[in-house]
Amino acid sequence: MLLAEVSPDRTQRALRDNASAEVTALAVHWLTAFVFLVSSSILFAWLFEWDRYHVVTTYRIYDLAWTDKALVFWLLVAKSLVWFVPVLPVCAVLILCGFARAAVVTLNCFWIGIFYFMAADLVSVSFQGYHAWDYLPPLRGIRWQWFADRLTADTLLIFYVFVISGPLCYGVAYGMTSRVGGRYADLGSPQAASVLAGFFLLIAVGVVPSLIFFRDRAVPDRVFEAMALPAVLRESLPLLTHQLVGRSQAAQPLPPTAAASAVGSPSIGFDAQRATPGDDRISQGTIPRAEQRDVLVATRMVQDAASPAPADFSAFIERSDLPNVILIVFESFRSSAVGPELMGELDAWSRQGLRLDRHFSGCNASHLALFSLFYARSSLGYSQNLDRKIPPQFFESFRRSGYQITLLTSGEIKAHRRMGDFINENTCDRILVEGEFDGSAEDVWPDSDRRKLARLKSMLDDRQDRPQLVLFYLLSSHYQYLFPPEFEVFKEPSGFRQFFDPQEQQRSFVNRYSNSLLFLQHELMKVLRSIDLKRNIVVITGDHGESMGEDGVFVHGSRMSEIQMRVPCLIVGDGVTPRRISTATTHADLLPTLLHVLAGRGVPIGNCHGRDLIADPSPADEVVLAPANGPEWEGVMIVRGDRRIVFRTDTSAKPPWLEFAGLVDAKGQFEWQVEPSERVRYELR
Numbered sequence: 001m002l003l004a005e006v007s008p009d010r011t012q013r014a015l016r017d018n019a020s021a022e023v024t025a026l027a028v029h030w031l032t033a034f035v036f037l038v039s040s041s042i043l044f045a046w047l048f049e050w051d052r053y054h055v056v057t058t059y060r061i062y063d064l065a066w067t068d069k070a071l072v073f074w075l076l077v078a079k080s081l082v083w084f085v086p087v088l089p090v091c092a093v094l095i096l097c098g099f100a101r102a103a104v105v106t107l108n109c110f111w112i113g114i115f116y117f118m119a120a121d122l123v124s125v126s127f128q129g130y131h132a133w134d135y136l137p138p139l140r141g142i143r144w145q146w147f148a149d150r151l152t153a154d155t156l157l158i159f160y161v162f163v164i165s166g167p168l169c170y171g172v173a174y175g176m177t178s179r180v181g182g183r184y185a186d187l188g189s190p191q192a193a194s195v196l197a198g199f200f201l202l203i204a205v206g207v208v209p210s211l212i213f214f215r216d217r218a219v220p221d222r223v224f225e226a227m228a229l230p231a232v233l234r235e236s237l238p239l240l241t242h243q244l245v246g247r248s249q250a251a252q253p254l255p256p257t258a259a260a261s262a263v264g265s266p267s268i269g270f271d272a273q274r275a276t277p278g279d280d281r282i283s284q285g286t287i288p289r290a291e292q293r294d295v296l297v298a299t300r301m302v303q304d305a306a307s308p309a310p311a312d313f314s315a316f317i318e319r320s321d322l323p324n325v326i327l328i329v330f331e332s333f334r335s336s337a338v339g340p341e342l343m344g345e346l347d348a349w350s351r352q353g354l355r356l357d358r359h360f361s362g363c364n365a366s367h368l369a370l371f372s373l374f375y376a377r378s379s380l381g382y383s384q385n386l387d388r389k390i391p392p393q394f395f396e397s398f399r400r401s402g403y404q405i406t407l408l409t410s411g412e413i414k415a416h417r418r419m420g421d422f423i424n425e426n427t428c429d430r431i432l433v434e435g436e437f438d439g440s441a442e443d444v445w446p447d448s449d450r451r452k453l454a455r456l457k458s459m460l461d462d463r464q465d466r467p468q469l470v471l472f473y474l475l476s477s478h479y480q481y482l483f484p485p486e487f488e489v490f491k492e493p494s495g496f497r498q499f500f501d502p503q504e505q506q507r508s509f510v511n512r513y514s515n516s517l518l519f520l521q522h523e524l525m526k527v528l529r530s531i532d533l534k535r536n537i538v539v540i541t542g543d544h545g546e547s548m549g550e551d552g553v554f555v556h557g558s559r560m561s562e563i564q565m566r567v568p569c570l571i572v573g574d575g576v577t578p579r580r581i582s583t584a585t586t587h588a589d590l591l592p593t594l595l596h597v598l599a600g601r602g603v604p605i606g607n608c609h610g611r612d613l614i615a616d617p618s619p620a621d622e623v624v625l626a627p628a629n630g631p632e633w634e635g636v637m638i639v640r641g642d643r644r645i646v647f648r649t650d651t652s653a654k655p656p657w658l659e660f661a662g663l664v665d666a667k668g669q670f671e672w673q674v675e676p677s678e679r680v681r682y683e684l685r
Contacts, residue, residue, distance in 0.1 A: 029095050031177035032170070033088070033107060040169045041080035044115060048122075048500065049076050055126050055502045056226045057219050058552045058667045068215055072223060079227050083114045108166050116162045119499075121228040126502060126549075129558030129630065131228070158499055218669060222552070291645075294638055295682070298647040298658050301624055301636050303684055304609070305381030305649075306656040311393050312606035316400035317599045322467040323574040324460055324536045325403070325594065329373075329471070330520065331366070331478040332556060333542020334513075335359070335566035342514055343521045346570075349528060350540070353572030355580045356613075360639065361544045362587040364564035365557040365628045367417035369543045372626075373587040374422065376610040380626040380636055380651060386421045393605065394591050395427045401598070403469040406430040406459065408452040410445060410475050428471075445475045445482050446519060453527050460536065476520055479546075479555050481512035483519040490514050506549040513546065537573030537597065539590065551667040560627040560637055560646065561668030575600070581613060583621035584639055589613050629668070635661065646670075648679070657683045 053076065054061050061072060087110045094103035121131055214220050224237050330337075338347050362372025368379035374392035375385065395405055405428045425431060432455070434448040452472055459470060476482050490511035498505040528538065544564060547553050551561035558564075569585070575597045588610035595603035596614040603612075611619055622640040629635070636658075638645040646661045659681045662673035 028174070028178050029100055029103070032174045033091060035177055036107070036170050036173040037081060037084050037111075038077075039173060040111065040115070040166075041077045043169070044080055044118075045073055045076035048119060051502050052122050052126050053223060053226065055506075055549050056122075056552050057222045058550070058669060060216065060219050060222075064216060064219065067213070068219070071214055072219065075220065075223060079229065080115070080118065082229070083118070084110070104170070108170055111166045111170075112162050115166070116159055118228040119158075119162070122226065123499060125226045126552070127554045129553040218671075222669065294645050294647075295660070297624060297638055298636050298649070299682065299684070301378050301380050301609075301626075302649050302651055302656050302658050304607075305378065305384055305651040306684065308377070308381045308385045308388060308390055309607035311391050311396050312608070313396060313400065315393065315397050315595070315603055315605040315608075317397075317595060317603065318401075319599060322402065322598055323534075324468040324470065325398070325539070325598075326456065326531070326536060327469070327471045327539045328524065328541075329370070329473050330517075330540070330542045330567075331473070331475045332513075332544065332546040333477065333567045334546050334548075334563070335568055337517055338568040338570070343517055345525050346521050346528075346540070349525070350570040350572055352533070352578055353538075353570060353576045354578070354613075356569035356571075356585045357580055357582045358584050359541070359567055359569035360562075360565050360584060360586045360623055360625055361542060361567045362565075363626055363628060364544045364559070364561075365417075366543045367419045368626065368628065369587065370419065371422065373541075373543075373590060376588045376591040376605060376608045378588070378609050378624060378626050378636070380634070380649065383418075384651065386418055389421075392422050392427055393608065397591065397595060397603075397605070398469045399429075402466055404429050404466045405469045405471070406432065407471045407473070408432045408434055408455065409473045410434060410448045445478070446484055446516075449474045449476045449520060450523050453523050456527050457530055460531070473543075474520055477513065477516045477546075481509070481516040483512075483515045487515050487519040487522070489518060502549065505554070509548050509554055513548070533573045535574060537571065537576065537594070539569075539571050539594070541569040541587070541590075542567035552669070557628045558630060559668035560625075560629050560644075560664055562666045564668070565625060565627060571597070581619065583619055584623045585613060585619065586610070586623040586625065589619075627668075637664070655683045655685065657681050 050073070053072070061069060064072070087107060091103040091107050094100070094106065125131055224234050227234055337343055338350065340347060361369040363369045363379045368382055371377075371382050371385075372379045374394040375390075376393050377385070399405060407423060407428045407430070409423075409431065410433065423431075432452075434452045434455075452474070456470060456472075459468060492508040492511045493504045498508050524540075531538065544556050545562070545566050546556050547559065547561065547563050550563050551559045553559055556564045569590070571593070588608070589612075590610065592603065592605055592608060592610045592612040593614055595605070596612050602615045609624070613619055622638065625637045625639060626635070627637055633648075634650060635646060635648045638647075644664045644666075646664055647658045648661045649658045650656060659679040660674060661670075661679065663671045665671050
């Protein structure tokens with residue numbers, strides 16, 4: 001047998017070819033990973049995130065200069081790339097050790113998980129203002145509405161979209177890079193790989209210093225807040241960019257709209273402004289130029305909340321033949337609902353009474369708003385009043401006036417945020433539960449509401465020797481906005497389309513919500529037309545408003561916006577003169593106003609934050625609210641005309657304190673905000 005002789009030159013050439021092939025393969029892997037991650041991040045930002053962030057930023061992106069739009073887009077891409085920094089070293093080690101396929105599988109699995117998580121988190125943020133992890137222990141009583149409700153049947157389908165699109169994007173990237181890999185074999189060297197990694201990081205984090213050129217500071221701050229990043233990063237990035245600018249945001253002049261409303265100065269700085277001399281309730285200090293009366297109003301609210309006074313048992317009416325009072329509270333009642341466009345019948349009927357055109361519920365969450373209604377106080381002291389077992393002033397005044405109090409509900413008071421502490425068998429004479437409030441049985445709400453309203457006529461006909469105070473809490477207008485099939489006037493798109501298109505989600509919410517209100521109007525008008533308004537007074541309002549994307553979120557309980565806090569308020573019946581009030585009013589005003597109607601004169605109520613709207617023909621355009629603004633927020637907002645002044649508070653601290661936080665617009669977003677490190681804290685002595 002003859003052995004072929006192999007020349008040394010051919011051996012060396014073969015070794016060089018093998019080495020070159022290995023380097024080329026390594027180059028292809030590096031390039032593929034780089035192209036795959038960058039291109040998919042760009043596509044994700046363009047196809048999914050861009051429209052969602054239009055909603056999150058309350059559509060301010062539309063008004064940006066093209067350079068600012070480019071920075072926002074770069075910021076979204078960089079955020080996605082940051083998530084892949086930890087997995088890149090793992091993939092690099094696997095490739096260098098000869099496990100290229102394992103590296104590909106690892107990268108693709110990580111890609112699917114990360115992008116699916118970021119998509120779900122952004123839907124959560126744009127839905128209710130909370131990140132996915134906010135639904136864990138601090139808010140475990142609140143169901144994650146996206147996963148648990150509307151899109152349950154679509155979540156697997158959406159997940160499959162990411163399962164398919166990830167490997168597909170990787171395959172396209174591999175096909176592109178394998179064609180050019182041979183030409184750029186040197187990219188396989190460790191030095192070149194380091195350069196690529198550095199360039200990757202530059203794309204990911206280089207956007208931060210670039211934000212110093214951003215013209216509208218509120219937009220990147222809102223984008224940072226909505227990003228699917230750990231809280232420490234979301235909070236530190238805005239501070240870092242502000243420091244790079246070279247001045248605090250708090251030292252910047254107000255926008256023109258805010259500057260016009262800032263009393264005493266065209267811009268707000270940190271010039272010393274002392275509290276009123278002799279006012280020993282607050283520690284001496286300096287604050288930005290908020291008005292003295294704002295500080296004192298907020299101080300009073302904090303003081304009343306931290307140490308609530310007892311109910312006024314002398315505030316009642318001594319009169320025979322009192323009319324019945326029927327209070328109907330709609331869940332999630334938008335201020336625009338009552339009008340010719342939607343609830344036209346109710347709008348026409350209400351013109352024979354008192355209409356409060358700019359009425360605030362007191363808060364944007366049910367338990368706090370109903371507290372404000374029944375206590376005639378700010379909901380800032382919710383826990384303190386309940387801890388001291390102070391009874392609701394509304395029920396005390398009516399019971400001592402001789403009324404029998406009946407509440408018709410669907411059982412929500414049993415365990416929802418301590419509502420059972422002030423709406424129970426001790427504060428009401430009767431509680432009639434129609435249906436059962438249960439997150440898994442929401443479909444019963446329309447039938448429950450229909451049966452509640454049907455009971456009213458018989459209850460009024462059965463009146464004996466006591467006037468009736470009948471309270472209805474209607475739930476069909478709560479998310480998911482339920483109604484019988486025959487009231488589906490407006491159609492909704494599929495849940496899958498809603499996930500990928502926020503405009504479709506908004507259209508779906510508006511349509512379902514409108515259908516639920518048409519149903520409730522139909523049932524309510526059947527009852528109202530049968531009521532003798534010479535013997536009854538009807539009050540119709542809502543517990544809070546509802547967002548449909550106008551303020552950057554959907555539903556309620558997450559923004560200091562007018563759309564979440566304003567509700568219709570109608571008072572019709574015996575002794576009520578037809579009239580409209582266009583200045584700001586609130587739920588705390590309803591009790592003193594109703595007592596005046598019933599007594600024919602003003603009835604003083606001690607420790608009450610409300611005003612008698614009958615006695616004052618032109619009430620001041622100023623109210624104080626305690627809006628919910630996220631799981632860790634406590635504060636008050638003073639609404640005076642178009643100006644909204646916000647104070648951060650802590651009524652449970654020892655001693656309680658408050659600090660001026662800034663000014664917000666009608667959408668609940670800060671027009672101008674004091675940086676936390678620059679705020680001056682006032683402590684109650």
